[in-house]
Amino acid sequence: DVAVLTPYQSSVATNQMINVFQDKAKTAGWNATVVDTRGDMGQLASRIEDVVAAKVAAIVLVSVDPTQIQDQVNAAAAAGIPVITIDGAKAPGVVLNVTSDNFELGTKLSDFLFDKLGGKGNIVKFFYSAHPGVHQRELALDAALKKYPDIKVIADHYVVVPGPIDDARKTTENWLKSQGDQIDAVWAAWDEPAIGAQLAIEADKPDSKIIIAGIDGNPQAVEMIKACGHIKGTVSQDFDAMADLAAEGLTQILAGKTPEKAEIYAPAKLITPETLGVTCP
Amino acid sequence: MSQSPFLALDGLVKHFGATKALDGADLVLEAGSVHALVGENGAGKSTLIKTLSGLYQPDAGAIRLDGQPISIDGPRSAEALGLRFIHQELNLVPHFDTVDNAWIGRRHPRRGPFIDGRAMRARVAEVAARIAPDLPLDKPAARLTPGQRQMAEIVRALMEPARLVVMDEPTSSLSEGEAERLHDIVRQLSAERCAVLFISHRLDEVVDLCDRYTVLRNGRTVGAGSVSDTSRAGLVAMMSGTEIAGTASGQPSLPLWERVGERGTASVSPDETIAAPAFPHPNPPHKGEGASGQNPVLAADLGFGPAGSHVSFAIRPGEIVGLYGLVGAGRSSLLKTIWGATPGRGLIALDGQVPGPGPAGRIARGMAYVPEDRRREGLANSLSIEQNLSLAHLSDFRALASIPAPSRAKIRAFAQATGARLRLVAAGPDRSPATLSGGNQQKLLFGRWLGRPIRVLLVDEPTRGVDVGAKGEIHGEMRRIAADGAAVLMATSDIEELLALSTRVLVLHAGRLVAELDGPSLTRAAVVAAAFGHAPDEQMPPSERSA
Amino acid sequence: MILLRRYGTLFALALIVLVFTIASPQAFGTMSNLINITQQMSLLAIVAIGATLVMVLGEFDLSVSAVVSFAGIAAAALFAAGVPVPVVMIAVLVAAVAMGAISGFLVARYRVPSFIATLAFGTVIGGLTFWISNGATMFSGIPAGFRDLGRGTLAGVPVPTLWLIGTAIVFWLLLDQTEFGRRLYAIGGNREAARLVGLPVRRDMVVAFALCAALAGLAGLLLTARLGSAHPTGGGGYLLQAYAAVFLGMTAFREGEPSVPGTLVGAAIIAVISNGLTILGVPSFLQDLLTGAIILAAVLVRNFGRDGD
Amino acid sequence: MILLRRYGTLFALALIVLVFTIASPQAFGTMSNLINITQQMSLLAIVAIGATLVMVLGEFDLSVSAVVSFAGIAAAALFAAGVPVPVVMIAVLVAAVAMGAISGFLVARYRVPSFIATLAFGTVIGGLTFWISNGATMFSGIPAGFRDLGRGTLAGVPVPTLWLIGTAIVFWLLLDQTEFGRRLYAIGGNREAARLVGLPVRRDMVVAFALCAALAGLAGLLLTARLGSAHPTGGGGYLLQAYAAVFLGMTAFREGEPSVPGTLVGAAIIAVISNGLTILGVPSFLQDLLTGAIILAAVLVRNFGRDGD
């Protein structure tokens, strides 16, 4: 038995990783069960204790920074249960972390957007600092802003979860009213707020030149890029690859071997109209 | 129609757990008659009519209408049979006004698919004009006085033609004039061949108004017949189970308190508890004779009520001062203001000193208050009877004086003593007050203050819904309290009670003090005249005359 | 002063609008922004109107957010299976009504406290929603014809606003002008009395819960139409806000009873605050602080000076 | 049958434990897992005991989750500034008490419905929490000495369980055995009657809200100690669950009044269900379905056969 635990199953990215991992697990003959705690870390800690008590063969944490629940991870390690993380972080007791580097993702996103703006312009930002990974992207933005003194953040919004798309849509509508002419680009810490921003702009200011970019490669966002919307790019984390790598690593671990590297980075690639082979006017 | 009576109840039985509320109750009602249903508190009267209204299903027995056995499976079917009910505990929707309340459960007049507010109001105004011309129609029930709410209920019951109107103590919070008007309505109904089943503890009224009577005792019918063949004393004797020869204060039937024993709890006999030292025997009947030389215990000089009227008066030790007025005259407002529960301008002084703010400050100085509206202002139904009894002075029940933890044993002892003293009929002290009959709830409220030294007692309708025997007990307690040197201020709508107890009477009319009557000027006629606002000049209180 | 107490919350709304207009005449105080606000409040207000019905009974329905999410996901799943728009809408609304009726039945028949009954039943609905969606956001196959029900304008009025106006009128009439509405208020005001006069208490309660769920289902459909995607927890944000709107509305009129106009005022206050603060560019944390503070002030306006307990 | 109705929810708990034990004797039914459950339920139960106090008054405090989050973040921020453990704990608890007292004051003095007052005030607290934390999870500087207050065992009993036991005993005594507790029940039963017999209604209400917030603050501290990190929305999960525990508990004993033992039973049911289902490896969506269904069943046990409306 393999226990897959996450606080964010309903987030698109996390969900995709879990689904791919479950498929791999099925072919590998593991019995994988998923536990979602709806963003609640205290619950997550409790559920880890439960699966330790149930003596599962391995624990897979998805989209969690294990240092947020270090004691429970230690307890699992002490019970001889290997813990691997996907989209997590390195920590004592974690045998393997397969992830993409969130800071790197944030840098890629910022560079792409600033490049598109020609190094000059006003952006608005959607962020969510409560999630350590997403927070890293924000830090990457701050670093990038230092390099581009002509880019200014003129408004920001802490996205409300659940309901990020609707929240971002309303917020963008309001921004369009107050400073619609000044906004040149929308920086979204992940794709869902980017989708919300796209919906607002397409409804309220379809001719504006505002560009949007996000992170994840969320299929809905990709579709919007394909349709020549305002979203011009998303930094796609290769979730399939991550789940794949995690499943491979787990196979080795269950076979008694240690993986060569304790941390594997999955490549991230930028998706733009060009990479999708469409030409927009 | 010729032979079989209009309505017959045969051997009704109804249990609530171990309590037998009805235990073979019979009743025969002729069409167009005014029929009295009397009995002590807890005898089962309200339970009987709730069974008739379909609210309770009887455990045994039959109901026959026009000779046909029927089953009434809910309030709706009782309504359909032309039976109307005014229940004892008033059942209005607090935020609905009189008009909306009157129409609940009826087919509303409509315009298209929507209700027609104007037609609704017109119909209610028409009915109210006959019964209660002063009743405010647009005030939410929550802001009506209990008397006004009672009238609103009566209006509701008379909205549509009926074959039988059942009234459970409709006059208990009405004063003389309004009760008189209700009596006229009852006679009129009877003349229109609508039967009336009338429950009341005011036996004079029963003798005056009703043609026939049925007496219930402990859930069983113990007598029935024509009112003209009996007398007040005869009714009392039947109700309490003593011989005709007995007096009005004859030996009562045993309190059901004992039934506690059946359920495994320790049973207490009344004798034991009456002997409890906390309660000296009440003094023999005493009509408070405040010695004129003494300083007043209570002096009040304050504004009160929505209209902001001003009164000033003083009460000397040993006096029982009655407060009379029509429904809505402001008696309750005045008492609440004195009690510190509603803000008022002005001062009160207790033994010459101003008490602390709010009810707590008054209690600390030995004041006590019995509110009028027991359901909304008196009882917490989620607490048990004994907990309700102990609420006003919880700190008296500490096991250790320094630890604010009440001792259950002490509370139980107090509850049992008080219960026995007032002949409180209940299934057990640990039950909810919601299971008590109306009169017993009233006793509970009064009992709260027994066993405490009292300097000033404010009582609002002390015996509303209380049976004759227990009324005597409560009167006795009030007299004892006065005789011990306290001042008693009593608001009542029962003019008999007023005249029997008061040394002096203050009459309010529309929020103003219009008369102060004592000695020879204290007559029934003078009180009623003043209450209606026809105060002759010499009855004006001295304070107002000089002003 | 009496007027202030009577319509305090309404004044508060006017005052809030006024302050924002002064602070930002070009952005906030424009007609187009005010119309925009009506659109932004529409889904919340529709859910809140449903909650109003149940609150009139003195009960809570905590499953509304679960029903919103469910309706969105169920519709998306049916679209993905190629079911035509009208059939999808009817099927989803019928399912929502059935869910509400079950909650109502548990509350009315077995006297389960509505708080716990609907919370537990909402969890069940949430499980169903996860099952259907596999926990994922669903966005493919949603037809444009359906999407137009939640976007665009008609004669200059945003379509969601039209839905809100329609819902508000129907339910205002229902609550205020029909016998059914009177009965709900009577049951909520004094259930015992309602029973004593023979009102069909159980049936009316079931109907009220069913209507509440129907409106939550409608909101879920409109949300999916508006976003072009359905999220398995997309309705999560509506629960507390809907009840906040109802409670704010209770302080707006009459004897503190829930009412449709009151709820609209409540929802408008919530929508105006978040629109105005965003337009003024107030930072996130301050937005929370101010939102809470303004709502408290709006409620206190009415209660100030009045004597407590 | 009467017993079943009287203690239905308690039976339900026993039955749930029994079923899980049969289903998984080696993992669920072990002593160590049962002890583990007491630890897992401890924070929720502490918050729920606080909520019980307020529910006894017939009021809600919806700011508990905000206070839990606030306490955790405030403690982490103070630790980061190098403040010693006892000072931090006292400061945080004092702040929590002050917050509760403010809510209580608004409710008692101005008669603002507690639902909206505490919801709005909770939003304010949430804003504060975001301000302090800048919206981010805080990890650094939390001393091991503090962390030990939320982890490890003492004489074989997990430390959080000990906190729960202590809290439960103190508050059970307070509610059940003291004049203060009796007064709270009286105020909740009939506020007007309580006022007329001279009870200090306002003061008692303020104290009850303050105590409720204090317990939420304690839970926030323990949560941070247990996780070694503080999350600005870390308390979010406790709100509905705490009230679910109280409501479940109300169906467990007596005449449906909230009580500390009842709340413990309620919290235990919630904890046992999620522990048991996780151990059995039930998939997520089914867990929701079953959790909801089991809670409904637990409540219905008592109400079945009883006559509704």
Ligand SMILES: Nc1ncnc2c1ncn2[C@@H]1O[C@H](COP(=O)(O)OP(=O)(O)OP(=O)(O)O)[C@@H](O)[C@H]1O
């Ligand atoms: N719901 C109930 N549960 C338990 N016992 C009840 C209930 N209702 C009434 N009783 C008991 O049944 C008996 C009869 O009560 P009932 O209310 O019929 O008396 P009553 O004759 O109307 O008295 P009163 O003159 O005081 O109104 C009382 O002993 C009362 O305690």
Ligand SMILES: Nc1ncnc2c1ncn2[C@@H]1O[C@H](COP(=O)(O)OP(=O)(O)OP(=O)(O)O)[C@@H](O)[C@H]1O
């Ligand atoms: N809460 C309230 N708000 C507004 N008006 C009220 C309120 N309570 C009572 N009133 C009004 O104040 C007036 C005086 O009421 P009060 O209760 O003092 O009369 P009362 O003489 O005791 O009458 P009753 O015999 O009916 O008890 C009435 O007209 C009543 O309608």
Ligand SMILES: [Mg+2]
């Ligand atoms: Mg009676």
Ligand SMILES: [Mg+2]
């Ligand atoms: Mg009165």
